[in-house]
Structures are given as C-alpha cells and as structure tokens.
Amino acid sequence: MTTRDTEKPSSTEHGHRAGVTGWIGVGAVTLGTFTLVTNEFIPVGLLTNIADDMQVSIGAAGTTVTVPGLVAAAAAPLVTVAVGNLDRRIVLALMSIAFIVADVVAAFAPNIGVLLLARFALGLGIGGFWAIGASIGGRLVGPASAGRATALIFSGVSIATVLGVPLGTYLGGLFGWRTAFLATAVLGLAALALQVTFLPPLRVDQPVTFRQLASVLRGPNGRAGLIATLLLVVGNFAAYTFIEPFLLQRTGVSAGLVSLFLLLYGVAGIVGNFAVGRPLATRMRPTILAVITVLGLSILAMPLLGLSTPGAFLVLAFWGLSYGALPVAMQTWVFTADRIKSEGGSALYISTFQISLALGALVGGRIVDAATVSTTMFTGAALAALALITFAALSKPVPVDKI
Helix, strand or coil: CCHHHHCCCCHHHHHHHCCHHHHHHHHHHHHHHHHHHHHHHHHHHHHHHHHHHHCCCHHHHCHHHHHHHHHHHHHHHHHHHHCCCCCHHHHHHHHHHHHHHHHHHHHCCCCHHHHHHHHHHHHHHHHHHHHHHCCCHHHHHCHHHHHHHHHHHHHHHHHHHHHHHHHHHHHHHHHCHHHHHHHHHHHHHHHHHHHHHHCCCCCCCCCCCHHHHHHHHHCHHHHHHHHHHHHHHHHHHHHHCCHHHHHHHHHCCCHHHHHHHHHHHHHHHHHHHHHCHHHHHHCHHHHHHHHHHHHHHHHHHHHHHCCCHHHHHHHHHHHHHHHHHHHHHHHHHHHHCCCCCCHHHHHHHHHHHHHHHHHHHHHHHHHHHHCCHHHHHHHHHHHHHHHHHHHHHHCCCCCHHHC
16 A cells, blocks of 8 residues: 555645755754654764773663664554554654753753663654654645655755764763763754644554555565664664774774764765665666675774774764664665555564664674674674675565666
8 A cells, every 4th residue: 555545645745845845854854863863873872981980881871772763663663553543743742842851851860770771762763753744744745756756855864963963972072971962962852843833734544454564574685675674773883882892892993973973874875865766666686785895894883993982983984874874774775675565564664773773782792791892793794694695595686667
C-alpha cells in the first residue's frame, strides 16, 4: 500500500503546496530533524564532562546515547500505529514538546538516573517525529517536488552533525555540558513555533496498521536493506559514539580541536548526503555496495592511521562522507527496491536505524570499559564487512525504471 492510498490530501494541503508556505513547512520539519539529531548525539562530544560530573565511567555515560535510541526504535512503529488518523501536524507538535521537556530535565538532572529518564522521554519524541516527518515532504509541496522535499528534511541529519553537535560540544566546553542541553531546548521551541505556524492540516483517512509494517519485511530487497542497515549502524555507532575519547587519548588532539574534527565529519556528511542521489538514480545497488565499503574501510583505518592528527583528519573526512550517504542510500533502497512506499515503511526503517544506533552505543560502551577505545573501531569495521557480505548475497539488482 502506498502513501497515496493512506494519506489523502485535503484542499488545505493543496493550497500550501502551491506556494512558498509549503516549502516553509518543509523547512519547519527540517528544523525538527535538525533538533532531534542534535539532541540525540550531543552527548557524543561531551561524554568525558558528563562522566566526570555524574561520577560514572565513560561507558556508563555512553548510555545517554543508547537509551533514546532504544526508546525511539520502539516508539517509531508504535506511535505511528497508536496515533491512528490524528492530524500529523498535531503529532509532530507533541513530539517537539517532548524534545523541549526532555532537554530541560536533562539540563538540571542531579544524577545519571534522572538524566537517563530525560533521555527516555527524548527517545519517545525522536521515534514519533522521525516516523511521521520522514514521509510528509510530498504532502507539503506536491508529488513533483516530493524528492527534493524529502532530501531537505533528511539533510537536517547532516546539518545537525555539522553544526548542532560541534556547537553543542563547544558550548559544553565553555559553559558546562548542561548549557548545551538548554540550548537544544531553545532549538526545539523554535521548531515547535514554526511547525504550529506554517504546517497545514495533515489528515490521514486510513491509519497505519501492523499489517502494513510487515509488508516491508515481505519484500526480499527490503529485508536485505534492513539487515544491512542493522549491521552498519551498530558498527558505525560502536565506533563513532566514542570518537571524542579516541581523539583525546589516542590521537592526542586538544579538547578544543575535537569540535573541529566533528565539524569536518559533519561537512563531509553533507557532501555525501547530496552527492549520493545521482548515482543512486542510475546504479543503486553498486552505489550502496560502494558506500558500505568506504564506510567499513574508514572505520578500520581510524585505529591504524588516526594516531596522528593529519591521519585522523583524513580518515574522518572519508568516514563522514560515507556515513552521510548511508541513510539516504539505505532508505532509498528499502522504500523503492520492492516498490513499497508508505508511512509504515518509514516507521520500520526508522525503528531499525534507531535500535541499531542504540545497540552500537551499548556495544561500544561495553568494549571501552572492558578493553580499549581502539577495539571499538575494529569491531565497527568487522560489522561493516559483515553488512557488505550480507547485502551482496541477499539483495537483487533493481531495474532503473523501478527506482
């Protein structure tokens, strides 16, 4: 069942699609994705400060990334089904409110337990917002511009990596990690204001069901894409969650330079996000295989070449480039390789991505506490290699006219 079957646009939506207002609505959703990604990953650049303040280990501090990821994984499909045919504009607003409340509680958390409770609430907002927001671009600006709108919404991921996380790290370094969470609360408030002001009513005549969620799993290419996504994202975040202590301990860069390295990673991610679109349109399967290969080699290269500042700088550029292309590439594959396009498909992909992110941070934390930061990099590279083998074995070529 397609999005067109389940989400019939109202006359109000057509009015918004016709003008600039529709694109402002897309921008409002993009600010929402920027906010949620900044929120989710902001502890990555502040793990040492959080661990010291809360008097816990680096691995334990890493659970501030694990918890929202796990909760978001469950929330994406459950919220999508639970909200029924509720106006999607209202759903997005409620999820944005969850961001704001979670950040304020985190900023004033007296201990790790309260901080993790706040991150739990954040996970609810992330799962619900991603599942709904990722699929409404075409409804705001019309089918002809749906691709550009969706790409813009997902660019919030890379832009947050470029601006949100490094700026959060910078603010946290200057004024304390709690200030960074207050800043993201303000960001969430701005996103909420824009959504309430510019999004049109987004009604759904037929709500998503669990049967629709299962339709993605029945497609062989969809299954291959989801399995590869699981392995890749677990591997990526087992390594990337602990890039800050790696740079400090192994590369030997100063705390001030960590933000610059994260900025480089994010800029490369934006390039990868937009650059992968054209090759995906003509050679989707080979492009995805190439993205997986470069990502795995980049993670592997970090503990080998990243022991010097120039080496780490170069590796992070390729790592960011390939990871920036990954969500667009794998989402395109899952949504189009079996010709299944629906809000339910969006929820299932987001769920897979988020649970993988959470597992990656959890696995990485266990490895860091039991072994070394470098070991997380080797683990991530091994999982990327397994993803490459799995995708190559299970996926089938897709004719260009079906993309």
